[in-house]
Amino acid sequence: MQAVKEWATKEPLSYPVLIDTMHIVADLYGIVNVPAALWIDENDKIVRPADSTPASDMWRSFSGVDSAVHHELLRRWVRHDELTMDADEVRSFQVLPTSEVQQARLHRRIAVVLREQGDEDGALEHMDKAEQLAPHDWTIRRGNMPLRGVDPFGEKFMEFVGEWSAAGSPGFKLGTGREK
Amino acid sequence: MTQLTVIDESGSHAFAHVGFGEMGVGAKEFASATGWTLKAEGLCKGEICVPVRNSAAMSNGEAIDVAEFVRVTGRSMVVDASRNIVAMGEQASSRATAMATLDASSFTLPDINGNLVSLSDFAKRKKLLLAWSSW
Structure with a gap:
């Protein structure tokens, strides 16, 4: 909590940082690991399901994930409304709970x-x-x-x-x- | 008087344990904490109502049985009877059904200053929902 506060107040942020001790969001959106991201459109539809999305390449040798790939897809969606998949594909990539x-x-x-x-x-x-x-x-x-x-x-x-x-x-x- | 702690998606709520059913708590207190009220049409939260067949088992007017509530609403539950604590949540099947709609479920959580923020505060905008940990 202290570490989150220190990070989030270092520079003014344009988005809120929320504290979820009960893992409510993980439950609602099928998040099984962090860092993870998902996209929600203007009509409150999920257009890209939760997936591992590191913000940087700090752990790339461990995770094997090139963070730039998600950043580029995200830019294209935000700027040009380019979607990466249709609704059925979104569903197929969701991690449903047991x-x-x-x-x-x-x-x-x-x-x-x-x-x-x-x-x-x-x-x-x-x-x-x-x-x-x-x-x-x-x-x-x-x-x-x-x-x-x-x-x-x-x-x-x-x-x-x-x-x-x-x-x-x-x-x-x-x-x-x-x-x- | 013993206390019963009930945990749901809105947090943890402490109730005075009253003698009714398996896990009786004050109906009024339960309603203000969880949003669920027993009405003529059933158990209601906002516009959603769940029919209650055996309302005598659910409530005697003053108290509501949390165990009966969980059964009737089809939620899943973990009980620690020795510690008087109960957690209720969504069953896997209903969570899967909700996820398949692709409707982004709203939630309300405190920000780092304790102010409550909801997903619905960002209606009509594209949203990137990022989950992370500071470790």
Whole structure:
């Protein structure tokens, strides 16, 4: 939260930065990892589904994503109304939740509230349950790491990445700018 | 009196636990926290009403049973009875149906200064929705 504030107040921003401790947006839009972006048009229709979209190439060697690809598509949409796909394609690239993932999101919300109430044991119990239910969802597994005091770039994270890769790298289907 | 914490998409709400049904809370308090009110036509939130067949199990006028509410509205639920906390949310099937419409669901969240911002504040404009973490 502090880090977000520092970043967001460094320069005046033309857009709002919102805090979503309960992962409401992830639930509504099928977001399973961050950074992710999706496009919503003037009529409030989703015209490009959630996908991994790094803002820069800082992690390119790790993610294998060329960030410029999304930036260029975005410019063309904003400036020239050029759409990248039709409605059926948007649907085909959406990541729909399983019952387990929806239950996991609820356990995670309970963990967040219990933590606020000072019940660390209760929070850990519900984080464990969330992770058992959604072992390959980055917003759950990696998202819980800072709550557990675990480094989201450390050894535990690399272990998770290994598990996730071994499971066939489930997640976003679109692969904007992906090189490998 | 024990408290019951109910978590939904609008946040977490603490209710005084009253003796009605499985998880009774004050009907009035429940309505102001979640927006759901029991009326003659059923459970209503805004323009949406869900029919209630067994209204005696849902409410005695004063209290509403959260467990019955979740069953009737077809939501999914996680209960931690020992900690008096309940989270309710969208079932996978109804979330999938909603996503397939491609209608961008509105949401309201606090910005970094605590001011509430909604997606609908940006109606008639193109929107890039970015999700990220500071780690």
